[in-house]
Amino acid sequence: MDQGNYLVLLLLGTLIVVVDGQLLYLNGKRYLADASGGTNASGTSMARLISVLFHLLALGILALVSTIDIGGTGAQAIVARLGIVLLIVAIFHAIALGVLARFRQSQETEEHRVSRLGGRERQALYDPVVAPVSGQRGPEPTVSPDIEDEGPYSTSQ
Numbered sequence: 001m002d003q004g005n006y007l008v009l010l011l012l013g014t015l016i017v018v019v020d021g022q023l024l025y026l027n028g029k030r031y032l033a034d035a036s037g038g039t040n041a042s043g044t045s046m047a048r049l050i051s052v053l054f055h056l057l058a059l060g061i062l063a064l065v066s067t068i069d070i071g072g073t074g075a076q077a078i079v080a081r082l083g084i085v086l087l088i089v090a091i092f093h094a095i096a097l098g099v100l101a102r103f104r105q106s107q108e109t110e111e112h113r114v115s116r117l118g119g120r121e122r123q124a125l126y127d128p129v130v131a132p133v134s135g136q137r138g139p140e141p142t143v144s145p146d147i148e149d150e151g152p153y154s155t156s157q
Contacts, residue, residue: 006066009078013062013085017055020089025051028100032107046103054096061088 025047032043062085070080 005074005078009066009081010062012078012082013066014059016082016086017058017062017089020093021051021055021058024054024093024096024100028096031100032104040107043103043107047100050096050099054092057092058085058089061085061092 028047028050029044032047033040065081065084065088068081070077070084072080
């Protein structure tokens with residue numbers, strides 16, 4: 001394969017990978033946000049990580065496929081190599097969708113578990129536990145004096 005065809009293959013392959021990766025990122029972010037009922041940082045982070053992994057894998061395969069001698073000349077060689085790249089990108093795309101679907105399912109399961117809880121259970125799950133001294137109000141109790149009159153934390157006997 002001559003230099004011009006090689007560059008055309010790399011340019012078209014990179015364009016395909018970048019466009020597909022960006023579609024995965026943008027739609028994956030929206031897909032994960034729908035599961036939680038709005039925007040969430042973990043969904044955006046997960047979509048970004050999956051997109052970066054997709055880009056790296058697909059561009060690596062493109063680089064490897066561009067060096068393999070498949071046969072054919074000119075446009076026929078480019079089409080054959082692009083066909084291989086497209087098939088591998090499709091496999092990576094399907095794997096990325098599977099990972100996104102799995103993460104969304106775990107988000108929905110967690111949301112369902114939390115929404116099933118009553119007010120006290122949800123508060124116990126997400127708020128710090130504070131046990132105020134009897135008769136004291138507020139979330140920040142003070143320490144009551146010990147039985148001995150020497151101070152709140154006396155260790156003397």
